[in-house]
Amino acid sequence: MKAVTVYDIAKEANVSVATVSRVLNNTAPVKKETKERILELINKYQFQPNALARSLIKKETGMIGIILPDITNPFFPEVLSGFDQQARNYGYTFFLCDTMSANIDTADQYVRESEYLNVLTEKQVDGIVMLGGRIDLAKPGSELVSEVLEVSKRLPVLLINGNLPGSFYRVAMDERLGAELAARHLIELGHRDIAIVGGYRTLRNTIQRTASFTKTMEQYGLKVRKEWVLGEGFSVRNGEDCIRQLLEMPQRPTAVLCMNDLVAIGVLKGATKAGLKVPEDLSIVGYDDIPFASHCVPELTSVSLKVNELGQKAAEILHKLITRSKVPKTTLLEPELIIRESTCAFRK
Amino acid sequence: MKAVTVYDIAKEANVSVATVSRVLNNTAPVKKETKERILELINKYQFQPNALARSLIKKETGMIGIILPDITNPFFPEVLSGFDQQARNYGYTFFLCDTMSANIDTADQYVRESEYLNVLTEKQVDGIVMLGGRIDLAKPGSELVSEVLEVSKRLPVLLINGNLPGSFYRVAMDERLGAELAARHLIELGHRDIAIVGGYRTLRNTIQRTASFTKTMEQYGLKVRKEWVLGEGFSVRNGEDCIRQLLEMPQRPTAVLCMNDLVAIGVLKGATKAGLKVPEDLSIVGYDDIPFASHCVPELTSVSLKVNELGQKAAEILHKLITRSKVPKTTLLEPELIIRESTCAFRK
DNA sequence: TGGTTTTATGAAAGCGGTTACGGTTTACGA
DNA sequence: TCGTAAACCGTAACCGCTTTCATAAAACCA
Incomplete structure (x- = not known):
């Protein structure tokens, strides 16, 4: 027909x-x-x-590409949802480009990001959003970075939570503020012995949060023990590993700041299994405030990134970029500490 | 440039x-x-x-549209992930079309599905996948159905877990088998008083599961109490509401079958808050086996839809449809009961 | 060696829209 | 009544690629 x-x-x-x-x-x-x-x-x-014919001559497609590492991580759907809410208003439809589905190693993922960058530009998308993944870890001058830089000459590219300030447009959370809020909260509850678990020591957010947390502690005359800063990853499993290690140490912390909620859930799980009561024996602060944070037992105190808002803001900024409005290179959003049940005052 | x-x-x-x-x-x-x-x-x-120019003449775009109600529900990312793994092999890129982000009412959602159907065909996608949402509830002859039918004359449309067998190509889980497995498990653990909570009474999966569960019970000479079949929804909140209602009844069930894991988590949460121990005082079986099911405390026994596989299968079938291979109208996948910690033998 | 196939390439016609340009009408004000 | 601006509409070029058709040269075969 x-x-x-x-x-x-x-x-x-x-x-x-x-x-x-x-x-x-x-x-x-x-x-x-x-x-x-x-x-x-x-x-x-x-x-x-036929939108193809129209786009061919109009040189705009109303299509956007979003590249992210793993849609299965609940953080990303939340961003996406916010992004979608806003993007819809501008009439955009978006390609979802998952670089990690099917547990592949990172080298392969590097290729994937690169491939998607290609596919998307060939498909003439109006703009690209990159969210998490390799670009967050990439060093200035690396192949991926220069590739993205090259792409961003041809069309708007926006990094969410990205690294490399200055080189790219980006929208991100104020990591320092988030860690500071968490620190203040725990300190004011009377905690002195606090561990920091999860994340990647090479990742900007992990570094910034750790630094800010440490700095805040120091303002109160407190120190963060080196051996209590541990973990490499953002998974539940990682959280379980960390708490196991911590509980084996002669000195145990009374509170834990986790680099995301999955890790926090892991810690919660591990601690509970080891017979500890949360929050009475151990206070836990998560990060991201994913929907499940409020569904745990006990409900998780977490630094809320207002992730949905992050997505919305990203759509807004990308649209400005596409329509050639003036946009600052970096846009920071303020996180908020949501206090729930997984933290309480330290009792001797 | x-x-x-x-x-x-x-x-x-x-x-x-x-x-x-x-x-x-x-x-x-x-x-x-x-x-x-x-x-x-x-x-x-x-x-x-330029892919636009190429597609214009080739009459194939390598683009697929996926319409789903709410990417924020962890079930969908899991399907998506599986879909992506497979679709990638065929060289497809896909549009994510969320019809519900931003909590709108269902009437509006109806319009959204319709709008997306339009946008996608204008963009000349090679195929469309519809997953959950209004189409699952639609009656034969309804406006949406005839619209989808119309679209499916022009290009392949595949329903995941869809309703209306016969009219559309669809891939779905064998709901009867899933409920049967859950029933057998609970019955063999000695439970006699079992509630069924969550879902929508008008939704095919809810209906089929309930029927199959009831039938299995009857095979053992057991009955399902009418007042223990309750709940309208798939949210954690809904689960909490249900368990509250159940606990207020003079006769309490000793086990609960939930229509999805979110509801199960709600039940778990509500029961725990009410001072019950899970599974000792109450066995809970979830449905879907979302990743979080294994992260709850206690870990959730759940009917695993092998959701990822569902997504993969969908991509495979859609590709066959696009390439005009012969495909059966309905493809059923077999669920599996994953027994974890939220169920145990009934003790008087 | 002459005929046939295969290789190698270009000219031009689309694919399905949008838009610059130009030519008629019509409307309107003086 | 006439001049000018606005309304209305068609022709044709163009967006960037693929593909058919035709042609010429090279390779193959008897």
């Missing part, structure tokens, strides 16, 4: 394709009865203009 | 665009040295063929 085109409509309406196009786009005045005749035919044949 | 085109390459290589196209697609023999010269230029200018 061949699809109907503007030519079919034009012929049957006894007008030129130009006129059809004009009523389609409301781009020039058309006589009322002509317009109605055309509209009727459009309706009759359920005519749908 | 204007993008480089086949013409630019052709001119500089002293050949026609046809030849460039031929080396690009390996579609006809080209003299070796000519080919090399062209390849070099392609590399030199980082030439990327």
Whole structure:
């Protein structure tokens, strides 16, 4: 069944394709009865203009690409949801590009990001959002970075929570503030012995949070023990590993700051299994405030990134970039500490 | 900065665009040295063929649309992940179309599905997957159904877990088997008083599971109390509501089958808060086996839909449809009961 | 060696829209 | 009544690629 085109409509309406196009786009005045005749035919044949042809000449597609490492991590759907809410208002549709589904190693993931960058530009997307993944870890001058830089010359690229300030447009959370809020909260509850677990020691957010947390502690005259800063990863499993290690130490912390909620859940799980009561024996602060944070037992105190808002903001900024509005290189959002049940005052 | 085109390459290589196209697609023999010269230029200018132009004439885009209600529900990312793993092998990129982000009411959602159907066909996607949402609830003959039917005349449409067998291609879990497995498990643990909570009474999966569960019970000479079949929804909140209601009844069940894991988590949460021990005082079986099911305390016994596999299968089938291979109208996958810690033998 | 196939390439016609340009009408004010 | 601006509409070029058709040269075969 061949699809109907503007030519079919034009012929049957006894007008030129130009006129059809004009009523389609409301781009020039058309006589009322002509317009109605055309509209009727459009309706009759359920005519749908071919977006490819239109985009080809208009040089805009209304398509955006989002590259992220793993849609299975609940953090990302939340960002996506916010992004979608906002992007929809601008009429964008987006490609979801998952670079990690199916547990592949990071080298492969590097290739994936690169591949997607290619596919997306070939498909002529209006803009690209990169979220997490290798680009967050990449060093200035690395191959991936220069590739992204190259792409961003051709079309808007926005990093969410990305690294390398200055080189790229990015929207991110104020990591320092988040860690500071967590630190203040625990310190004010009377905790002195606090561990920091999870994350990657080479990742910007982990570094910044750790630094800020330490700094805040120091402002209160407290120290963070080196051996209590541990973990390499963002998974539940990682949290379980960490708490096991911590509980084996001669000196145990009374509170733990986790680099994300999955890790926090792991810690919670591990601690509970080891017979500890949370929060009485151990206070836990998560990070990200994913939806499940409020569904744990006990409900998790967590630094809320207002992730949804992050997504919304990203869509807003990307749209500005696409429409060539002035946009600051970096936009920071303020996190908020959501105090729930997994933290309480330290009791001797 | 204007993008480089086949013409630019052709001119500089002293050949026609046809030849460039031929080396690009390996579609006809080209003299070796000519080919090399062209390849070099392609590399030199980082030439990327415009996919729009190509798709316009080839009548295939390598793009797929996935319409789902709420990416924030962890069930969907898991399907997506599986879908992606497989779709990638075929070279597809996909649009994520969320019809519910931002908590809108269902009427609005109806419009969204319809809108996306339009947008996707205009963008000339090669196929569409519909997953959950209104189409699952729609009655034969309803406006949405006839619309989807109309679309599916033009391009392959695949329903995951969809309703209306016969009318559409669909891949789904064997709901009857899942409920049967859960029933058997609980019955063999000695439970006699079992509640069924969550879901929507008008939804196929809820109906089928309830029927199958009831039937299995009857095979053992047991009955399901009417007042213990309750709940309208798939949220944690809904689970909490249900368990509260159940605990207020004079007769309490000793086990609960939940229509998904979110509901199960709600039940777990509510029961724990009410001072019950899970599983000693109450056995809970979830449904879906989302990743978090294994992260709860206690870890959740759940009917595993092997959701990832569902996604993979969907991609496989959609690809077959796109390439016009023979495909059965309905494909059923077998669920599996994952026994963890939230169920145990009934003790008087 | 002459005929046939295969290789190698270009010219040009699309794919399905949008839009610049130009030519008629019609409307309107003086 | 006439001049000018606005309304209305068609022709044709163009977006960037693929593909058919035709042609010429090279390779193969008897």
